[in-house]
Amino acid sequence: MLPNREFLLANLGPGGGVWRLDKDWRLWPWLFEAEGELLRVCNFVGYERDGTVYISVSTRHFPRERSMRPVIADGFIVRVDAKGARLVADGIAFTNECRVDPTGKWLYVNETQGRRISRFEIRGDGLGPKETVHEFGAGEFPDGFAFDSEGGVWIACVLANRVIRVDAKGKGHLMIDDGDAAMIAQGEAIFQSGKGGREWLELGAKRSLRNIASVAFGGPDLKTVYLGCLAGDRIPTFRSPIAGAEPVAWRF
Incomplete structure (x- = not known):
């Protein structure tokens, strides 16, 4: 949800991208590309307290079912702020939800096919290296x-x-x-x-x-x-x- 009570929606369907849903329930295209990368398998979009938006793209494979294997880790995260939209993390094993933690210091992300939750330290308008928080079982x-x-x-x-x-x-x-x-x-x-x-x-x-x-x-x-x-x-x-x-x- 945005401060004006409109919504940003991630489209995991064939069209992909991020859409804006206004107060009259109309859909408007919001973002479909960042640094030449299409946001085709767009999984999640989150609005943060400072106005930054983080978007998870699960994989570059299309349809996404082609990526559902242990060896694939080609998902990425896009940051949108006053400077525009750009990739800030890559090489993620099926990027799922990504959220900034309550301290505002870390961006957490679920790597579904990697069976782990990871995090990145937020450094200005970028991210530090990935850290594994917890690895899940079979x-x-x-x-x-x-x-x-x-x-x-x-x-x-x-x-x-x-x-x-x-x-x-x-x-x-x-x-x-x-x-x-x-x-x-x-x-x-x-x-x-x-x-x-x-x-x-x-x-x-x-x-x-x-x-x-x-x-x-x-x-x-x-x-x-x-x-x-x-x-x-x-x-x-x-x-x-x-x-x-x-x-x-x-x-x-």
Whole structure:
């Protein structure tokens, strides 16, 4: 959400790019290219407190299913500010959600096919080298995430149907688990085979949580957790003992 209560939307579909949704529900093209790179597989767009926008592009492969193999790491991140749009990070193993942490010092990103969450130190209008925050286990493919008020990160893992909290020291804690060991092993084997495609990913839709892909904190005390599920037709919710960090748009 933007301060004027319009929205920027990442289009992961065939057209790609970032679009602006105005208050009358009209869509306008916003950004489709940066430094000669097309934003075709555009996964996520986030507006930060200083007005900077970060955009994740999962892969240069098109369609994106061609990149769904362990050996592919060609995703990148675009920064948009007063100087324009430019690439600030590259070589990411399927760039998924990317967000600035509550301290404003780090840009975190989920590398779905790398099965890790990484971060970059924000240095002026650029980024420092990539650091690994936490590596996930077999079948745990990180998709969306949200920060909490104690320095933790809550990550939704597709296929495994798990929510894992990574604390400030990088240790993982299982918060929600709707996984099935046999199904996870099957999906992991398909992914590791390197044949590409979505078959391994879509196995998670067979569980009751229908492939958890995003997590958000809400409610007056920011202790209500909401889950977005790829194949679901409802939004599961539960109460957390830890409040979420205040989202950027909380005071818009």
